[in-house]
Amino acid sequence: MAPVKVPDTPVEVMVDLLTKAKDMAASCSSAPEELSAHLQKALDIASGLDKYLEEMTTRESEPLRELYEKTMSHDWNGVHKEGKTLFQLPKECITGHVEGQTLKMLIHMSRAKRVLEIGMFTGYGALSMAEGLPDDGLLVACELEPYLKEFAQPVFDKSPHGKKIVVKTGSAMDTLKELAAAGEQFDMVFIDADKNNYINYYNFILEHNLLRLQGVMCVDNSLFKGKVFLKDSTDPNGSSLREFNRFVSEDPRVEQVILPLRDGISLIRRAPLARPSPPAQRTISDDDVFRGVGGISILDRMRLDGKVAYVTGGGQGIGRAFAHALGEAGAKVAVVDLDPARAEAVERELSVKGITSISVSADISKPEDVQRMIDAVVSKWGAIHIACNNAGINLNSASEDTTLEEWDRTFDVNLRGTFMCCQAAGRVMLKQRYGKIINTASMASLIVPHPQKQLSYNTSKAGVVKLTQTLGTEWIDRGVRVNCISPGIVDTPLIHSEDLKPLLQRWLSDIPAGRLAQVTDLQAAVVYLASDTSDYMTGHNLVIEGGQSLW
Numbered sequence: 272m273a274p275v276k277v278p279d280t281p282v283e284v285m286v287d288l289l290t291k292a293k294d295m296a297a298s299c300s301s302a303p304e305e306l307s308a309h310l311q312k313a314l315d316i317a318s319g320l321d322k323y324l325e326e327m328t329t330r331e332s333e334p335l336r337e338l339y340e341k342t343m344s345h346d347w348n349g350v351h352k353e354g355k356t357l358f359q360l361p362k363e364c365i366t367g368h369v370e371g372q373t374l375k376m377l378i379h380m381s382r383a384k385r386v387l388e389i390g391m392f393t394g395y396g397a398l399s400m401a402e403g404l405p406d407d408g409l410l411v412a413c414e415l416e417p418y419l420k421e422f423a424q425p426v427f428d429k430s431p432h433g434k435k436i437v438v439k440t441g442s443a444m445d446t447l448k449e450l451a452a453a454g455e456q457f458d459m460v461f462i463d464a465d466k467n468n469y470i471n472y473y474n475f476i477l478e479h480n481l482l483r484l485q486g487v488m489c490v491d492n493s494l495f496k497g498k499v500f501l502k503d504s505t506d507p508n509g510s511s512l513r514e515f516n517r518f519v520s521e522d523p524r525v526e527q528v529i530l531p532l533r534d535g536i537s538l539i540r541r542a543p544l545a546r547p548s549p550p551a552q553r554t555i556s557d558d559d560v561f562r563g564v565g566g567i568s569i570l571d572r573m574r575l576d577g578k579v580a581y582v583t584g585g586g587q588g589i590g591r592a593f594a595h596a597l598g599e600a601g602a603k604v605a606v607v608d609l610d611p612a613r614a615e616a617v618e619r620e621l622s623v624k625g626i627t628s629i630s631v632s633a634d635i636s637k638p639e640d641v642q643r644m645i646d647a648v649v650s651k652w653g654a655i656h657i658a659c660n661n662a663g664i665n666l667n668s669a670s671e672d673t674t675l676e677e678w679d680r681t682f683d684v685n686l687r688g689t690f691m692c693c694q695a696a697g698r699v700m701l702k703q704r705y706g707k708i709i710n711t712a713s714m715a716s717l718i719v720p721h722p723q724k725q726l727s728y729n730t731s732k733a734g735v736v737k738l739t740q741t742l743g744t745e746w747i748d749r750g751v752r753v754n755c756i757s758p759g760i761v762d763t764p765l766i767h768s769e770d771l772k773p774l775l776q777r778w779l780s781d782i783p784a785g786r787l788a789q790v791t792d793l794q795a796a797v798v799y800l801a802s803d804t805s806d807y808m809t810g811h812n813l814v815i816e817g818g819q820s821l822w
């Protein structure tokens with residue numbers, strides 16, 4: 272005989288009741304035919320709903336399927352009788368396909384990186400959520416029964432996402448205390464154990480800041496087969512959840528919505544503190560400093576998701592580091608270089624990291640190349656938000672020997688070329704009423720680096736700073752900020768050549784930081800200047816030289 276399916280959700284209870292009602296109507300000769308037809312229709316809708324959701328939801332991964340089947344076919348009665356589990360565990364308490372995918376989707380949408388689950392059972396929900404986490408994500412699963420950790424671990428080990436899961440066995444409240452004492456915080460908490468204690472877990476999590484300010488708490492079974500709103504229900508779990516739902520809905524610390532999915536999932540987040548707050552919170556100023564501008568914390572405000580950038584001289588050195596930094600922060604990046612092979616090589620590096628990119632070859636001393644580069648970016652991505660005008664050259668000669676050819680070549684690239692890029696990108700940005708231009712100047716704009724002789728370079732870079740200041744003030748009222756970065760002496764393979772070796776010691780003794788700059792020392796600056804966090808900065812020369820210009 273097939274095991275009798277115990278109705279587990281409001282819809283399953285409805286299906287059960289409608290089936291009974293339909294059977295009664297069928298056996299009652301006085302029941303009108305229309306009643307039977309209506310009951311059948313209601314039954315079709317109720318019984319079709321979960322099946323349809325199941326079919327239309329993206330299929331679960333192979334390890335999840337294995338976990339589900341392993342859970343369903345396990346002899347839970349038997350293991351309990353053998354004393355392997357403290358309690359008789361009902362297999363129906365598994366989260367399951369549709370809810371698992373919902374949790375995974377919530378993780379994606381909230382970009383959660385750290386998740387806490389209270390009540391792991393056989394790990395179906397844990398693995399579903401882990402699948403939604405980034406590679407460096409973490410899911411801490413609390414589970415009372417040590418047997419369940421042993422049960423789930425072999426399947427976790429088969430999944431590439433299993434390594435993100437850490438199972439803590441024992442009472443969930445003890446684990447919460449341990450996590451709070453260690454100052455841990457989570458982006459998402461999923462409460463799915465021990466319904467009588469939901470309220471205690473919830474309060475502990477809020478009071479001990481285990482949930483990050485912008486985090487989300489999900490609570491399972493919050494409709495509990497409809498017993499939370501059925502007046503005649505005396506089920507103790509139903510009563511606990513009814514009280515829990517009421518408490519949360521009246522709690523000024525949070526906002527909540529209950530999704531009628533399966534047995535109900537509550538989504539809870541901290542409310543803005545404008546509402547009357549408990550005494551402990553009255554000293555808090557709920558402003559942009561407290562919550563972050565637009566509710567976004569400072570590091571997230573530096574993200575460049577959806578932005579379009581180009582970097583000239585992006586095929587090597589500082590430009591390559593800028594291209595990687597902007598891409599890592601979320602921007603699409605056009606790598607521009609005189610040498611197409613170099614531009615393509617960096618484009619490939621970016622693609623390997625999942626960064627959307629193109630390569631463009633252009634000589635920025637040629638107006639037609641500059642316009643072609645701008646057109647290529649706009650036709651590909653429809654906008655330019657970040658222009659990194661970084662390409663430049665450095666020719667050395669004693670001033671009395673500097674040829675006009677050297678002077679013109681240096682100025683053609685470093686100053687005229689940078690101007691043409693600023694102008695062409697600026698025209699696009701002024702139309703958009705938004706843009707961030709970041710020019711690469713040099714510490715040589717401030718001091719005269721020595722002992723090398725580089726009159727035309729120094730003068731051209733001083734010109735880049737004045738170009739930046741002028742454009743920065745002229746365009747800011749139309750949404751375009753122009754700033755420049757002045758690196759000190761950057762450690763490149765060239766510097767270690769035999770010719771330059773004698774200069775190296777001299778330079779090092781001139782640098783308070785005691786070392787040359789690495790290109791990675793400049794990456795955060797370009798992201799800052801490209802992001803909205805630097806919106807009040809324009810015409811600025813951001814000097815990053817280990818203190819060299821101060822000695």
Ligand SMILES: C[S@@+](CC[C@H](N)C(=O)[O-])C[C@H]1O[C@@H](n2cnc3c(N)ncnc32)[C@H](O)[C@@H]1O
Nearest residue numbers: 364365366390391392396414415442443464465
């Ligand atoms: C509803 S099941 C969890 C289902 C699970 N979230 C899933 O994805 O399939 C509840 C689990 O909570 C565990 N549990 C019950 N009381 C607990 C407690 N005080 N501390 C930790 N875990 C507990 C039970 O052993 C059971 O495995």
